[in-house]
Amino acid sequence: AQKITQTQPGMFVQEKEAVTLDCTYDTSDQSYGLFWYKQPSSGEMIFLIYQGSYDEQNATEGRYSLNFQKARKSANLVISASQLGDSAMYFCAMRADQTGANNLFFGTGTRLTVIP
Amino acid sequence: EAGVVQSPRYKIIEKKQPVAFWCNPISGHNTLYWYLQNLGQGPELLIRYENEEAVDDSQLPKDRFSAERLKGVDSTLKIQPAELGDSAVYLCASSKKITGELFFGEGSRLTVL
Numbered sequence: 001a002q003k004i005t006q007t008q009p010g011m012f013v014q015e016k017e018a019v020t021l022d023c024t025y026d027t028s029d030q031s032y033g034l035f036w037y038k039q040p041s042s043g044e045m046i047f048l049i050y051q052g053s054y055d056e057q058n059a060t061e062g063r064y065s066l067n068f069q070k071a072r073k074s075a076n077l078v079i080s081a082s083q084l085g086d087s088a089m090y091f092c093a094m095r096a097d098q099t100g101a102n103n104l105f106f107g108t109g110t111r112l113t114v115i116p
Numbered sequence: 117e118a119g120v121v122q123s124p125r126y127k128i129i130e131k132k133q134p135v136a137f138w139c140n141p142i143s144g145h146n147t148l149y150w151y152l153q154n155l156g157q158g159p160e161l162l163i164r165y166e167n168e169e170a171v172d173d174s175q176l177p178k179d180r181f182s183a184e185r186l187k188g189v190d191s192t193l194k195i196q197p198a199e200l201g202d203s204a205v206y207l208c209a210s211s212k213k214i215t216g217e218l219f220f221g222e223g224s225r226l227t228v229l
Contacts, residue, residue, distance in 0.1 A: 004158075033215070035217065035218075037220075042222060043205060043222050043223045043225070044220055044221065044222045044223070045159070045207065045209070045218075045220035046220075047217045047218070047219065050217060091158050091159075093158075095215070097215070102215065103149075103161050103164060103172060104149075104161070104218055105161070106158030106159050106160070107158050108156075108157055108158050109156075109157070109158050
């Protein structure tokens with residue numbers, strides 16, 4: 001079975017500072033993908049970044065980077081130079097290609113608040 | 117390119133009433149998902165379609181929930197009859213390929229009184 005754990009219900013960060021949102025996962029599959037989504041108050045889930053289990057380098061997309069530590073089964077999201085618009089819910093998700101049947105499973109989320 | 121479109125955005129009904137949600141995925145996206153999101157939780161998969169075929173509906177409560185995706189494009193999710201515990205946001209998502217990222221609509225927020 002797939003499991004995604006986000007242990008931080010809420011996080012605060014000062015504007016322009018960096019913040020790390022934690023995510024650990026559990027799967028017996030060798031091939032899987034890890035995703036981060038942002039959900040602002042409008043409700044839409046916005047894709048941020050993706051990391052494949054066989055990718056050797058950490059994924060980066062603009063101010064977002066994914067700190068992938070395969071042995072520890074962690075996939076933390078790092079947001080650099082936080083902006084007020086970054087205030088939202090952030091969800092870590094995993095797709096396991098075999099036992100997960102390619103479905104996307106989500107964690108419970110972390111609410112990030114950026115303080116001016 | 118238009119995103120995933122869902123309607124209605126908000127729906128308030130009394131328990132035991134039926135309700136239906138509609139989703140129009142991004143053009144060319146063969147895979148369509150319906151997710152349920154309870155307040156303060158992450159989305160949970162209800163059903164996944166590959167074209168017209170429901171390839172995973174193991175989490176869909178089939179006694180009251182039904183879904184269809186005619187012609188492999190638009191999809192409808194129905195609840196009949198609705199219960200108080202069905203109050204949630206129903207999210208539709210689509211992807212171009214099975215391993216691709218999911219694009220979500222804004223969701224349909226259901227309140228059952």
